Amino acid sequence: GESVGLHLPTLSVQEGDNSIINCAYSNSASDYFIWYKQESGKGPQFIIDIRSNMDKRQGQRVTVLLNKTVKHLSLQIAATQPGDSAVYFCAGRAGTSYGKLTFGQGTILTVHP
Amino acid sequence: NAGVMQNPRHLVRRRGQEARLRCSPMKGHSHVYWYRQLPEEGLKFMVYLQKENIIDESGMPKERFSAEFPKEGPSILRIQQVVRGDSAAYFCASSPKSGGWETQYFGPGTRLLVL
Numbered sequence: 001g002e003s004v005g006l007h008l009p010t011l012s013v014q015e016g017d018n019s020i021i022n023c024a025y026s027n028s029a030s031d032y033f034i035w036y037k038q039e040s041g042k043g044p045q046f047i048i049d050i051r052s053n054m055d056k057r058q059g060q061r062v063t064v065l066l067n068k069t070v071k072h073l074s075l076q077i078a079a080t081q082p083g084d085s086a087v088y089f090c091a092g093r094a095g096t097s098y099g100k101l102t103f104g105q106g107t108i109l110t111v112h113p
Numbered sequence: 114n115a116g117v118m119q120n121p122r123h124l125v126r127r128r129g130q131e132a133r134l135r136c137s138p139m140k141g142h143s144h145v146y147w148y149r150q151l152p153e154e155g156l157k158f159m160v161y162l163q164k165e166n167i168i169d170e171s172g173m174p175k176e177r178f179s180a181e182f183p184k185e186g187p188s189i190l191r192i193q194q195v196v197r198g199d200s201a202a203y204f205c206a207s208s209p210k211s212g213g214w215e216t217q218y219f220g221p222g223t224r225l226l227v228l
Contacts, residue, residue, distance in 0.1 A: 034216060034217075036219070042221055042222070043117075043119075043204050043219035043220050043221045043222050044156065044204070044219045045219070046216055046218060046219075049216055089155055089156070091156075098161075099144065099146055099158075099161030099168055099169050100146075100158045100161060100169055100171070100172070101146075101148075101156075101158060101217060102158065103148075103155035103156045103157070104155055105154060105155045106154075106155050
């Protein structure tokens, strides 16, 4: 079945360092991926997305890389700040299920000042 | 420019009671999605609705759960005869349309506690 999961449940970094959060997916029909940030007590907040016809996309301080060969994507955060501390989820959508996002379990990112 | 709105933010019910969760999508959005999140877990898809239509309910439990998105008013997720296992955070998301590459934007969630 379709699943999206994360390798590392927790990640601790120092302020100013770069962070890399990884995600693996199993459904080769997945054609769209989104990274969300969720702070305690809040809803997921959109960070960046990528379509399956791309292998890299950049935003402000964030980059998403997609490797379809090994069904892996990553989120890179440059110059990580304490305000980046949150749980990060990757989510994927299969082309046959337009409305349904499948979420990974999440990675807890802690940024130390 | 309000985002997705959900109410109530917190809801406490006793076993056997009914829970009604409301979601108002972002302005201009006609597609609504409901997800459930258990503690320390990712979000699990429940249902996808457009105005007056259920498009995909593959994630909805077969009993006690129902959802609607009427022509006027918010989307409602209804849980009848709640049990303790229904305690979770319920999130609503919306998008302007589906298909293509539409991002889903989430509301703050309703945290349901069943005593």
